[in-house]
Amino acid sequence: MELYQMDFAELFEAISTHYPSHKGVIMTIAEQLEEKGLEKGRAEGLAEGRAEERQKALAETYASVRRMSDMGMSTEVIKQALQLSDEQIQEALNN
Helix, strand or coil, rough: CHHCCCHHHHHHHHHHCHHHHHHHHHHHEEEEHHHHHHHHHHHHHHHHHHHHHHHHHHHHHHHHHHHHHCCCCCCCHHHHHHCCCCCHHHHHHCC
């Protein structure tokens, strides 16, 4: 099997077998790569969480627009109260 086709454990084992005296260095490199992977995963998770929170907040704001409109408030009052654009008000009312 070619090196580029191996999973991490197989690759580590293959390199360690060929270079047993460098096993500590190889392990340090592996740990650094793992940490970079964890950091990337955390960053992606945070970005995904933020996007979900923004979407949730927008949905709540749009629900407020609809409630205020149902209560008879004008779009101008709603726009000022919630600090939304005309486009956002129309989008909320059309969804």
